[in-house]
Amino acid sequence: MKRVRSRISFREEEEPEKKVQKVLSRALKVAESIDDAYWKAIALGNLAISSAEAGQFDRALKLAKSIDDDSEKAIALCKIANVIIKKPYKIWSYP
DSSP: OOOOOOHHHHHHTSOHHHHHHHHHHHHHHHHHTOOSHHHHHHHHHHHHHHHHHTTOHHHHHHHHHTOSSHHHHHHHHHHHHHHHHHOGGGTSOOO
């Protein structure tokens, strides 16, 4: 039986960092399209946390700081700090 490569297999060969960037960019477009301020804040907070978990700490902080709702912003920043504490090797390089 002849094996056919699909588009999915080509996407899998993409560099992981670029793949993460694409997914986060798409998620940001979705979050920014939300009209309700409360749900938009939650979506941006979740995206900020996911960015931190993916090692995208600058993006995570930028997203968290862009949240208008103060309590959702604080929650996102606290969770980002928690990710940083648990994964310091992703921020600092050791000799």
